[in-house]
Amino acid sequence: MLQKAAPSPRPAPVEGTRRAEPKIAILGAGMSGLCMGIQLKKAGFAHFALYEKADRVGGTWRDNIYPGVACDVPSHLYSFSFARNPDWSEAYSGGAEIQAYCERVTEEFGLAPYIQYGKQAIEANYRNGQWHIGFADGSRETADVLVSALGGLHHPSIPDFPGRDSFRGESFHSAQWRSDVSLKGKRIGVIGSAASAVQIVPEIAPDARALTVYQRTANWIFPRENFRYSRLSRWLFRRLPVLTLMKRVLLYLRAEVLLFPAFQEKSRAQEKFRKLALEHMEELVPNEALRRKLTPAYPVGCKRILFIDNYYESLQLPQVTLETDPIARITPEGIETQSGRKQALDVIVYATGFKPFDFLEAFSVRGAGGKNLAQHWKERVESHRTVAVAGFPNFYMLLGPNSGLGHNSVIVMIEAQVRYIVGCLQAMRASGLRWLVPKPEEEKAFNRSVRAGFRGSVWAGSCQSWYKKSNGENHTLWPWSTIRYRREMAKPNLNEYQSDRNQSWREAAE
Numbered sequence: 001m002l003q004k005a006a007p008s009p010r011p012a013p014v015e016g017t018r019r020a021e022p023k024i025a026i027l028g029a030g031m032s033g034l035c036m037g038i039q040l041k042k043a044g045f046a047h048f049a050l051y052e053k054a055d056r057v058g059g060t061w062r063d064n065i066y067p068g069v070a071c072d073v074p075s076h077l078y079s080f081s082f083a084r085n086p087d088w089s090e091a092y093s094g095g096a097e098i099q100a101y102c103e104r105v106t107e108e109f110g111l112a113p114y115i116q117y118g119k120q121a122i123e124a125n126y127r128n129g130q131w132h133i134g135f136a137d138g139s140r141e142t143a144d145v146l147v148s149a150l151g152g153l154h155h156p157s158i159p160d161f162p163g164r165d166s167f168r169g170e171s172f173h174s175a176q177w178r179s180d181v182s183l184k185g186k187r188i189g190v191i192g193s194a195a196s197a198v199q200i201v202p203e204i205a206p207d208a209r210a211l212t213v214y215q216r217t218a219n220w221i222f223p224r225e226n227f228r229y230s231r232l233s234r235w236l237f238r239r240l241p242v243l244t245l246m247k248r249v250l251l252y253l254r255a256e257v258l259l260f261p262a263f264q265e266k267s268r269a270q271e272k273f274r275k276l277a278l279e280h281m282e283e284l285v286p287n288e289a290l291r292r293k294l295t296p297a298y299p300v301g302c303k304r305i306l307f308i309d310n311y312y313e314s315l316q317l318p319q320v321t322l323e324t325d326p327i328a329r330i331t332p333e334g335i336e337t338q339s340g341r342k343q344a345l346d347v348i349v350y351a352t353g354f355k356p357f358d359f360l361e362a363f364s365v366r367g368a369g370g371k372n373l374a375q376h377w378k379e380r381v382e383s384h385r386t387v388a389v390a391g392f393p394n395f396y397m398l399l400g401p402n403s404g405l406g407h408n409s410v411i412v413m414i415e416a417q418v419r420y421i422v423g424c425l426q427a428m429r430a431s432g433l434r435w436l437v438p439k440p441e442e443e444k445a446f447n448r449s450v451r452a453g454f455r456g457s458v459w460a461g462s463c464q465s466w467y468k469k470s471n472g473e474n475h476t477l478w479p480w481s482t483i484r485y486r487r488e489m490a491k492p493n494l495n496e497y498q499s500d501r502n503q504s505w506r507e508a509a510e
């Protein structure tokens, strides 16, 4: 049982409004889409639907089934504040347990009737004051409000190495795991050494005949110190729900107060975390040459910090090699590196990450006047308050630009965004407005301040990651604390928006 599972509220009558209730389309039923649906329901919005491309909820936790898949954010924090779970079995839950949590939340909050499966949105066009949505199955829907809950990390990025398609063995991406391919006794190459790779390697290394990890850049690694909750502690969490709240608050504050300050490049916290990571490595990796390979040459946090147990140990198994010579090509037999070393392989695992914001390649969004969002973002990815975009009326995004985190739970961000968007919809309902769209000058001012927020931070330097566009601009992370984000997003300020009260939707296109 989830704690505080609110009974499904009946939609509140929308008395006093000057128009019918808005019809709201939510694209995606991962954690952000589910949160949006639940809070809309709670706020008495009855006319909404979640359109999900797959046949189950869960998003990233449904798709990622690689061995060792888990969340490196503590379970009591990586869950909804309104659906705390006393039964987490481990401090850091595995993917299957989080997936089960998503499914349970869907049931307990009565969301199932609102979800339509097999609905992959391929286009959304704003015409005559409504969103017209087209799906891959040929069906179409209209909605007054469109909420993209598509997530940023599900379009696999597989580098185009020369000869990639010539490989005669099996190869697949970490997020498209082939459970039908047995890895036991095989010669395996894992390309990549970041968040997904460090979870996979300790799981598959012991049974591999040979495993080579191809590392392009070293990462800062900290122990996760995972543990199982005893039956007694779970019983206590169940009997005394305040304990799950206290646990959550402590975990949240630990990340905000202890870890976040390290993102200032010249800070004592940065020094402290650097020292901690090096000590951790020294303790577990006696070989100095290996330590040199594993030591990053950039500040802690510039790339995503990794929290993992057993990775360093697995790299030192006799059958495991850490290869830092860059990959030159893929051959029919395996991988050849630039110095000419050839490794014969049976399986290649691409733990090479995702293409954030590439969702717009498969999903075309056109706002007022036909403005194309992908084009609009070509030079610079900008949003208003991370959730809306000037020129795109009644369009909202969850986990959109500059709302990612490197130190705390993204669920905190999702909940703040959902509260803000529901606030916009409530304000529209209360004043009988048809649409809202950010004022371009407000959006510009917001983005100027976000860019300024990166000054002096670890992200301002030259290290590259999916956090940044190739021009070096960071369009994925929120540069400040989540405390600040929650404060800024507590209530929408309608002065930052235009609406049909003072404009026609055609003018909103300008």
Ligand code: NAP
Pocket (backbone or CB within 6 Å): 070, 071, 072, 073, 153, 159, 174, 191, 192, 193, 194, 195, 196, 197, 199, 214, 215, 216, 217, 303, 304, 327, 351, 352, 353, 354, 464, 465, 466
């Ligand atoms: P990632 O962080 O983008 O890492 C990709 C890895 O592949 C890096 O080591 C990268 O090296 C390497 N790589 C990419 N292109 C390459 C090329 N052409 N040649 C050689 N190496 C190449 O991807 P990820 O590990 O899948 O993680 C993505 C994100 O998913 C994470 O940052 C996180 O937000 C999320 N995630 C979260 C968890 C969790 O526990 N919460 C777990 C897994 C993933 P470089 O560093 O040199 O680019």
